[in-house]
Amino acid sequence: MIKLTTFRIAARALRRNTLRTVLTMLGIIIGVSAVIAMVSIGQGARAQVEAQIASLGQNVILVMSGNVTRGGFRMGFGTAGSLTLEDYEAIRREVLGVNRASPEVRAFAQVAVGNQNLNTAILGVSADYLDLRSWGLRGGENFSEQDARHANKVALIGKTTADTLFGDGDPVGQIIRVKSVPFTIVGTLAAKGMSMTGSDQDDTLLVPYTSAMKRLTGGTFLRSLTIQAATPDLLDNVKEQISDLLRQRHRIGADRDDDFIVRTQQEITDMATSTSKIMTILLGSIAGVSLLVGGIGIMNIMLVSVTERTREIGIRMAVGARGRDILLQFLIEAVTLSAAGGLIGILLGVGGSRLVSSKLQWPTLISVESIVGAFVFSAMIGIFFGFYPARKAAQLDPIDALRYE
């Protein structure tokens, strides 16, 4: 049974030597606050990346043209031009479990309204694209499958582009000239924010992919395909079907590499977050080492304390304290030391990560798990590093302890 008085004794013993107590705690304080701050920065970075990937849509599979090597240089994704419109149509026709799909054709072009003009990213997509990416409309409506089939000259305008060209005016129903081809704006897009690579996704014009290919790019290949599986557990299956279908269509022998890339959203997330994961682990373990050092500091001070108080231990034993009572007394002292250090460290760590996010504009995420974990861990350090000194105290011989000068 641990009595309240045991805690009082521990608190008193710690108060007796305030400076030493504070210095001992400092190791734990620094360790815990470093763990909390580092992990919150790492997790913040990861959460940001995950949020950006989630903005791609749900249960999404990306199919990209493979990269081509030209004169020794590997060109970027989609340069091989191996994905065609026929591939897209074949996937829609033959792959089971596909909910929505959209090709993506991309071009940079000058757009003009009246005497205003600017360069923007033109995206050729299908009517499914908005639903695929959970991209809402602010006004007007989406273009239809019909529009795509007939390569109609209709467009959806991104928020940044609309703001630049129209100001406060309503763009819906207006004519916008893309490479001097007039398109009718049928809808305005809701704000989507930054992409993973940091470009403004709202500085764009969405047009049917057919219109883009026929009237703007002139090419026949697609940059990428975005495909949505009907359910999350179909993702891998759909991915395999697509792979098989494309290898067959592109006549790729068994011993040759794909000329396209298929990635599920999970894979993209994993790739993008692996760096920040490693960072979190790295920062966390460096901070963990400092916690360990703090623990050794506690052990050191507790050993000194046991030696200093040998006589006190002798007196307590003489009046009837069992070894266990002495063990508990010193153990509780060590745990009080480390847990108090842990609490202060948590406060400092939370404060530190707040400071980092407000001053440096870094995203931070303080999870309850990291706080609880840090506290429990610091208490455990107290038990672990306090046990040896406490046991040493408990095993003292009362006669020797009483005689100790």
Added chain:
Amino acid sequence: MVHPVVKLENFSKVYVGSEVEVHAVRNVSLEIQPGEFVAIMGASGSGKSTMLNTLGCLDRPTSGKFFLDGVDTGTLGRNELADLRNRKIGFVFQGFNLLSRTTALENVELPLMYARPGLPNSDQRDRALHSLEQVGLDERAHHHPSQLSGGQQQRVAIARALVNDPALLLADEPTGNLDSATSIDIMGIFQSLNQRGMTIVMVTHELDIARYTQRMVVMRDGRILRDEQVNNRLKAADELDKLRQEQQAVQLTT
């Protein structure tokens, strides 16, 4: 039947050092009845400290038996000895051995903290206060040892020894660090406790101090040399009066 408080049967204690064996106590038998006030005397190395440690259940005999209040201590483990010390023994040391930066009251409460079963906090306080009253220090309950004189500190130690209502009060040179007037004072406390039935065993090397007790056990080389009743026993009250008169005489002549 009333047990003797202390019963040693052929008690020997041998300390095994790295090279030599030290026979601290050799084959001693001794009985102390309830209500006795015994002085164990002897030069250093006579084995009196070993006797005290054994009587205090801090140490166990190498051979022979020690019964404390009828309990055979030879069969007890470390924890059981600790409990026995807690319930049956009160210690008073030469160096007082109070916890510094802890009030007199808390020092007296210390044995109660380790009592099994434990007492509620308020009862602990009451008993500690009562114990301080017995030694006339209840007014100083909240003073720290450093704020008390040597005699007062020793009284706190006595109060601590009494708080568990022990069967045996053990004192190890209780006046060794005190001046003569205070020493007599402390012996007075022991005498009045003894009158009220407390069994006291005191180790000392001062014959003057031993003369306040009832029975003297003189040891030499680990054996009992003499075990006799104290004749013309001193009374602390008389001696204090005498001392005061002497001091007055000194003051008058100067």
